[in-house]
Amino acid sequence: MTADTVTQVLDHVDATLDAALDRLLTLLRVPSISTDPAFAADCDRAAEALVEDLASLGFDAAKHPTPGHPMVVAHDADGPEDGPHVLFYGHYDVQPVDPLNLWHHDPFDPQIEDTPAGRVIRGRGAADDKGQLMTFVEACRAWKAVHGVLPIRVSMFFEGEEESGSPSLVPYMTAHAEDLKADLALICDTGMFDPQTPAITTQLRGLAKLELVVTAPDKDLHSGMYGGAARNPAHVLAKILADLHDETGACTLAGFYDGVPELTNAQRTQWETLGFDAAGFLGGVGLSIPAGEQGRSVLEMIWSRPTCEVNGMTSGYTGAGFKTVLPSKASAKVSFRLVGSQDPQAVLAAMRAHVAARVPADCTVEILDANGAPATVMPIENPAFEAARQALSDEWPRPAAFIGCGGSIPIAGYFQELLGMDALLIGFGRDDDQIHSPNEKYDLESFHKGIRSWVRVLDGLSRL
Amino acid sequence: MTADTVTQVLDHVDATLDAALDRLLTLLRVPSISTDPAFAADCDRAAEALVEDLASLGFDAAKHPTPGHPMVVAHDADGPEDGPHVLFYGHYDVQPVDPLNLWHHDPFDPQIEDTPAGRVIRGRGAADDKGQLMTFVEACRAWKAVHGVLPIRVSMFFEGEEESGSPSLVPYMTAHAEDLKADLALICDTGMFDPQTPAITTQLRGLAKLELVVTAPDKDLHSGMYGGAARNPAHVLAKILADLHDETGACTLAGFYDGVPELTNAQRTQWETLGFDAAGFLGGVGLSIPAGEQGRSVLEMIWSRPTCEVNGMTSGYTGAGFKTVLPSKASAKVSFRLVGSQDPQAVLAAMRAHVAARVPADCTVEILDANGAPATVMPIENPAFEAARQALSDEWPRPAAFIGCGGSIPIAGYFQELLGMDALLIGFGRDDDQIHSPNEKYDLESFHKGIRSWVRVLDGLSRL
Numbered sequence: 001m002t003a004d005t006v007t008q009v010l011d012h013v014d015a016t017l018d019a020a021l022d023r024l025l026t027l028l029r030v031p032s033i034s035t036d037p038a039f040a041a042d043c044d045r046a047a048e049a050l051v052e053d054l055a056s057l058g059f060d061a062a063k064h065p066t067p068g069h070p071m072v073v074a075h076d077a078d079g080p081e082d083g084p085h086v087l088f089y090g091h092y093d094v095q096p097v098d099p100l101n102l103w104h105h106d107p108f109d110p111q112i113e114d115t116p117a118g119r120v121i122r123g124r125g126a127a128d129d130k131g132q133l134m135t136f137v138e139a140c141r142a143w144k145a146v147h148g149v150l151p152i153r154v155s156m157f158f159e160g161e162e163e164s165g166s167p168s169l170v171p172y173m174t175a176h177a178e179d180l181k182a183d184l185a186l187i188c189d190t191g192m193f194d195p196q197t198p199a200i201t202t203q204l205r206g207l208a209k210l211e212l213v214v215t216a217p218d219k220d221l222h223s224g225m226y227g228g229a230a231r232n233p234a235h236v237l238a239k240i241l242a243d244l245h246d247e248t249g250a251c252t253l254a255g256f257y258d259g260v261p262e263l264t265n266a267q268r269t270q271w272e273t274l275g276f277d278a279a280g281f282l283g284g285v286g287l288s289i290p291a292g293e294q295g296r297s298v299l300e301m302i303w304s305r306p307t308c309e310v311n312g313m314t315s316g317y318t319g320a321g322f323k324t325v326l327p328s329k330a331s332a333k334v335s336f337r338l339v340g341s342q343d344p345q346a347v348l349a350a351m352r353a354h355v356a357a358r359v360p361a362d363c364t365v366e367i368l369d370a371n372g373a374p375a376t377v378m379p380i381e382n383p384a385f386e387a388a389r390q391a392l393s394d395e396w397p398r399p400a401a402f403i404g405c406g407g408s409i410p411i412a413g414y415f416q417e418l419l420g421m422d423a424l425l426i427g428f429g430r431d432d433d434q435i436h437s438p439n440e441k442y443d444l445e446s447f448h449k450g451i452r453s454w455v456r457v458l459d460g461l462s463r464l
Numbered sequence: 465m466t467a468d469t470v471t472q473v474l475d476h477v478d479a480t481l482d483a484a485l486d487r488l489l490t491l492l493r494v495p496s497i498s499t500d501p502a503f504a505a506d507c508d509r510a511a512e513a514l515v516e517d518l519a520s521l522g523f524d525a526a527k528h529p530t531p532g533h534p535m536v537v538a539h540d541a542d543g544p545e546d547g548p549h550v551l552f553y554g555h556y557d558v559q560p561v562d563p564l565n566l567w568h569h570d571p572f573d574p575q576i577e578d579t580p581a582g583r584v585i586r587g588r589g590a591a592d593d594k595g596q597l598m599t600f601v602e603a604c605r606a607w608k609a610v611h612g613v614l615p616i617r618v619s620m621f622f623e624g625e626e627e628s629g630s631p632s633l634v635p636y637m638t639a640h641a642e643d644l645k646a647d648l649a650l651i652c653d654t655g656m657f658d659p660q661t662p663a664i665t666t667q668l669r670g671l672a673k674l675e676l677v678v679t680a681p682d683k684d685l686h687s688g689m690y691g692g693a694a695r696n697p698a699h700v701l702a703k704i705l706a707d708l709h710d711e712t713g714a715c716t717l718a719g720f721y722d723g724v725p726e727l728t729n730a731q732r733t734q735w736e737t738l739g740f741d742a743a744g745f746l747g748g749v750g751l752s753i754p755a756g757e758q759g760r761s762v763l764e765m766i767w768s769r770p771t772c773e774v775n776g777m778t779s780g781y782t783g784a785g786f787k788t789v790l791p792s793k794a795s796a797k798v799s800f801r802l803v804g805s806q807d808p809q810a811v812l813a814a815m816r817a818h819v820a821a822r823v824p825a826d827c828t829v830e831i832l833d834a835n836g837a838p839a840t841v842m843p844i845e846n847p848a849f850e851a852a853r854q855a856l857s858d859e860w861p862r863p864a865a866f867i868g869c870g871g872s873i874p875i876a877g878y879f880q881e882l883l884g885m886d887a888l889l890i891g892f893g894r895d896d897d898q899i900h901s902p903n904e905k906y907d908l909e910s911f912h913k914g915i916r917s918w919v920r921v922l923d924g925l926s927r928l
Contacts, residue, residue, distance in 0.1 A: 035785030096787055102683070164785050205688060209786055218750030219566070222900040223773045224669060224871030227801050228756040228765035229742075230749060234774035234796075235709060242706035245699060282693065286682030288826040291695040301692035309687045310698035311789050312780035317797065321499030321628050322673055322833060323560055324799050324872075325775050325900055332698075333781065335788050337691050362752040369786060407688030408788075436686040436789055 005147065006459045013142045013451050020138045020451065021112070021121070021444075023053070027092075027130050028110040028123045034069055034093035035164035043069040043160045046092040050137075050158055057141055059156070064176075066168035069093060069160030073179060076140075076154045083462050084384070085153035087182035087421070089411055090133030090189065091162035094125035095436045102438035112444070117195075117432075119444040128435035131442035132188040132427050132450065133158065139454030151462035155182055159411075162189075165209075165371060166410060173418045184384050184461070185415040188454075190405055190427035192446070193274060198392040198400040198453065201425035202380050203303070206338030207408035208347045208372030209311075212240070212355055213331040216363045220316070221326040231360055233330035234315040240358045241332060244308050249293045251308040251336075253350040259341035263304055271299055274401060284432060303404030307337040336372070337406060344372025373410035379422060383464055388424050391460035395453045426457065469611065470923045477606045477915050484602045484915065485576070485585070485908075487517070491556075491594050492574040492587045498533055498557030499628035507533040507624045510556040514622055521605055523620070528640075530632035533557060533624030537643060540604075540618045547926050548848070549617035551646035551885070553875055554597030554653065555626035558589035559900045566902035576908070581659075581896075583908040592899035595906035596652040596891050596914065597622065603918030615926035619646055623875075626653075629673075629835060630874060637882045648848050648925070649879040652918075654869055654891035656910070657738060662856040662864040662917065665889035666844050667767070670802030671872035672811045672836030673775075676704070676819055677795040680827045684780070685790040695824055697794035698779040704822045705796060708772050713757045715772040715800075717814040723805035727768055735763055738865060748896060767868030771801040800836070801870060808836025837874035846886050847928055855924035856890065859917045890921065 013020075032046040033039040047063045047070045054061035054074040061074035072092070079085075097107040105111060110123030121131060136156075143150055157180055161168055173180060193199040216233040217226070246252050263271070278298035282288055292301035301307075315330030317323035336347050348370050359365045378385070380402055392400035405425070412423045428450035434440045477484075496510040497503040511527050511534045518525035518538040525538035536556070543549075561571040569575055574587030585595060600620075607614055621644055625632055637644060657663040680697040681690070710716050727735070742762035746752055756765035765771075779794030781787035800811050812834050823829045842849070844866055856864035869889070876887045892914035898904045 035787065036783065096781070096783060096785075098781070098783065099684075163787075207688075207788070209788070211786070216751065219898065220563075220901045221749060222871065223771070223775060223799060224671075224801060224869075225895065225899075226749065226766065227773045227870060228769055228771035229746065229754050229762045230751055231753065231755040232773055234777055235705065238702045238705035238774070238777075241699065241702035278693075282826075285685060285690065285694060286826075287680065287694055289695065289824055290693050291824075292692040298693045302690065305692055307687070307692035309691045309696055309788075309790055310702070310780065311687060311787060312782045312791070313698055313702075313794075314778045314782040316774065316776035317560070317562070318776045318778040318795075319500070319560060319562065321560075322675070322797055322799075323499065323627075323775060323900065324671070324673070324773075326773055327776070330777075331782075333786055335687060335786075337688060360753055360755075362746075362750075405688070406691060407686065431689065434683065435689075436787065437684045 006455060009143050009146045009455045010452050012146050013138070013455060016142065017448055020134070021447070024121065024131060024134045024447065025110050027134065028125050029108055031108045032093045032160060033096050034161050036096060040069065043093055047072050047158070047160055050092060053137065054156060057144060064172070066172055068168045071172055072156070072158040074156040076150055079150050079153040083152040084184055084464055085155070085182040086184050086186050086461065087180060088136050088154065088156045088186045090136070091129045091159050092133065093160040093163050094130070095128065095163050097124050099438065104439055120441040121444060121447065122439060122441045124440055126440055126442035127429045127433035128440065129162065129189045131447055132429065135428065135447060135450030136186065136188055136454045138451045139458065142451065143455060143458060151458050169411065170414060170418065173414055177419055181419050182421060185421045185423035187409065187412060187423050187425045188427050189409055190425045191429035191431065193401045193403050195430060196397040198396045199403045200385060200389055200392070200400060201405040202378040202402045203404040204376045204409050204412055204425070205306070205406055206342065206344060206373050206375040207335060207410065208338060208344040209333070209335035210348060210351060210370035211331060211333045211368040213329055213366040213368065214359060214363060215329050217326065217328050220328050223324045223326040226326050230326055231363055232326055233363065234327055236359060236363060237313065237315060237330035237332055240355055241310055241313065243354070243358065249291060251306070253308070253347065253354055255346060255350055256306065258346070259343065260306055261340040263300065281431065302406035304339055306339050306342055309335055311335050337408060338372070339375045342375065344374055348372060373408065373413055376413040376416065382422050384422070384424060384461060387460040387464055388426060388457050391456035392426065392453055395449055395456055426453070428453065470919060473607050473610045473919045474916050476610050477602070477919060480606065481912055484598070485911070488585065488595055488598045488911065489574050491598065492589050493572055495572045496557045496624060497560050498625050500560060504533065507557055511536050511622070511624055514556060517601065518620060521608060530636055532632045535636055536620070536622040538620040540614055543614050543617040547616040548648055548928055549619070549646040550648050550650050550925065551619045551621055551644060552600050552650040553621050554600070555593045555623050556597065557624040557627050558592065558594070559627050561588050563902065568903055584905040585908060585911065586903060586905045588904055590904055590906035591893045591897040592904065593626065593653045595911055596893065599892065599911060599914030600650065600652055600918045602915045603922065606915065607919060607922060615922050633875065634878060634882065637878055641883055645883050646885060649885045649887035651873065651876060651887050651889045652891050653873055654889045655893035655895065657865045657867055659894060660861040662860045663867045664849060664853055664856070664864060665869040666842040666866045667868040668840040668873050668876055668889070669770070669870055670806065670808060670837050670839040671799060671874065672802060672808040673797070673799035674812060674815060674834035675795060675797045675832040677793055677830040677832065678823060678827060679793050681790065681792050684792050687788045687790040690790050694790055695827055696790055697827065698791055700823060700827060701777065701779060701794035701796055704819055705774055705777070707818070707822065713755060715770070717772070717811065717818055719810060719814055720770065722810070723807065724770055725804040727764065745895065766870035768803055770803050770806055773799055775799050801872060802836070803839045806839065808838055812836060837872065837877060840877040840880070843886060848886070848888060848925060851924040851928055852888050852890060852921050855920035856917055859913055859920055890917070892917065
């Protein structure tokens with residue numbers, strides 16, 4: 001295979017970018033919000049659309065039902081026998097869109113906008129994960145259009161429950177291990193280090209989460225008639241949540257830091273060379289004071305330290321005006337980002353104990369939706385990592401970096417545990433993409449050079 | 465005036481109860497929720513209905529516009545010149561009805577229900593305050609039907625903003641003091657001591673309230689990308705709320721207990737003779753452990769001690785499923801019940817300081833909707849109090865008691881300050897009426913004997 005082989009495909013990508021963009025916009029118009037049952041039919045529509053598109057590329061593509069939203073699995077019908085076999089993973093579901101009033105337009109009416117930083121694709125899912133998912137699909141489309149056959153064997157695996165805890169994922173992967181097994185997993189759900197520096201994410205934080213509901217009186221009460229004498233569940237919940245951190249920013253749960261490793265000197269040195277702009281990172285969201293553990297750098301806080309965050313809480317009257325109610329219930333959704341060998345079940349157990357110790361004897365507490373996945377660390381000695389790093393470095397202004405990621409992508413760990421496959425986490429998102437927030441966007445450059453990057457990675461892997 | 469005079473009216477009340485009940489149900493069908501702008505037209509409809517009804521009784525009745533919901537003022541056109549002139553106060557607005565799913569039927573489709581404790585009128589406003597308001601109107605209707613002329617001069621004053629902080633009340637009373645001035649105010653917005661024991665409420669807690677909104681990042685963030693490094697406003701709010709009480713149940717605000725009097729021995733003795741069932745009071749709402757200040761009785765906690773209660777709080781994602789968002793904002797509605805000479809403004813200032821001391825330098829906090837009214841204590845040496853106590857004791861199984869009330873009825877204080885009138889707070893509600901809660905009810909006995917009680921009170925006052 002010559003350099004021309006790749007150049008021809010890259011030229012085709014450049015020449016057909018508008019058509020690729022139209023295909024992405026069509027997918028973005030489907031409101032596939034997986035956590036809200038009201039959008040189940042839309043999730044199915046998104047899966048169906050991907051099956052049809054992959055079939056049109058000559059893949060054996062099918063939609064597989066689960067207790068939740070369907071899985072999409074596709075195998076290249078005419079791929080080469082030799083070379084590594086890769087399984088590309090992405091997710092077609094998206095986050096909820098509230099608060100809707102903060103969006104500048106309908107989240108599911110995606111727009112191409114000119115911004116001072118360049119053109120962007122604005123809409124829910126543009127970056128997380130439909131835009132990223134399509135960079136790989138379009139790379140395959142272009143390669144096949146030019147050469148007819150992909151340089152390596154490619155299968156694809158898309159789920160529709162990534163934003164709602166992936167309840168069907170492990171059962172499905174376990175039941176269909178043979179169908180999914182390949183030599184290497186490719187995952188496109190992460191970001192660049194900065195707009196000039198592509199990245200391969202080699203360590204991911206795990207996630208443990210639960211919802212707790214405290215019930216004090218068995219009905220909402222008049223705070224004048226009962227206030228003072230009747231227990232207020234909002235006070236109980238506030239105490240539970242306030243006690244989760246001490247004055248140094250550390251989490252107080254018993255044994256929380258068991259299995260949390262210190263950075264190696266090598267890691268510390270490589271991260272320092274990245275010249276991360278902590279002030280700019282916080283300043284970009286209107287903050288200036290790092291909130292995490294004292295004595296840790298911001299990069300450690302988001303890449304290599306565990307966290308404990310309240311993701312939502314509610315109690316009593318939250319509507320317009322004022323209602324002097326003494327609430328019956330108070331609830332909170334709490335999640336933990338995990339690192340090293342922290343055990344999600346141990347963390348959840350410590351949280352249950354923390355809660356139980358703060359709920360008065362005449363109140364009750366329900367723990368709902370408790371689950372978790374451990375952190376993941378990739379073996380960068382696998383030659384695929386260096387091949388991919390070289391391919392990315394050829395496409396972008398600056399050499400690719402091996403980085404950590406604060407987010408949790410449990411699938412990477414599942415590929416290791418259930419299918420014995422390492423995963424290359426390559427993505428083209430940027431810190432300002434506002435994923436999970438109003439006005440999510442994906443830079444047109446991320447999409448365009450993302451497609452080109454995968455063309456180069458496919459080529460690089462074919463040479464192993 | 466002979467006993468027959470009264471007996472004839474009481475007999476008429478008994479004979480026409482069904483018609484009185486129908487009039488109340490019609491008023492209850494109007495969803496006059498004052499705190500929600502969506503129901504403004506309904507509030508106006510309720511006011512209009514009262515004007516028409518009072519006019520039909522020969523009152524000079526009119527609806528008076530305010531910046532909020534209208535006031536209803538009515539003067540008896542043909543009342544006697546001699547004897548005391550009373551101004552009866554009530555409110556035609558009601559509390560919001562959420563959580564709607566906990567109601568057994570439409571809150572504004574009132575039903576007469578048979579319960580083990582007797583027949584009840586079930587619906588929003590049945591007890592607070594439409595049912596109580598109508599007990600007085602029906603007493604006047606019956607008296608006029610039998611004798612043509614009331615035994616004393618009667619005026620009425622109804623507002624439609626009592627459940628939303630009465631923003632227009634003081635300006636209106638100040639501007640129309642001459643029109644409203646009478647010798648004595650009658651207020652029907654309180655309860656019985658127990659189902660056999662009527663009560664005149666002679667001390668009321670005041671109220672101070674505010675809403676606070678903490679903003680940390682300027683947008684909702686991905687808790688994986690920013691968690692640990694970016695300040696979480698839900699954590700800041702939890703700390704603010706958790707720190708409002710110490711481990712003994714006391715409020716920690718600086719100077720909070722300034723002006724809080726201890727019970728006199730006389731009060732303590734009278735309250736002890738009431739034989740209040742603290743276990744039953746808490747057990748009735750599913751609780752067993754008094755939540756207030758250690759060393760205080762439950763009756764003190766709800767009648768004579770100040771409180772600090774969270775009435776509502778919200779942050780981040782509170783919908784179905786889970787969203788690992790790091791919220792931009794967290795807010796809470798907090799109110800304080802005040803006693804003795806506690807200064808509402810001083811309490812609000814202490815709260816502002818408490819909040820400011822706990823908000824990091826790179827976060828902001830807004831304080832909204834902050835206002836308050838002090839506690840009220842009535843001069844029971846005024847002979848009208850003993851006359852009313854005797855009248856109530858004649859109607860009910862047990863003698864009437866002078867009691868305290870945990871609720872706040874600022875109007876009582878305004879009558880003293882702005883119009884120089886004492887107020888007789890007489891009501892027929894019960895602890896289990898679930899006012900401000902789903903399935904609010906008013907006992908048919910409360911309505912029936914409430915009307916009869918006012919007939920006796922009008923007679924009693926005419927003898928002064």
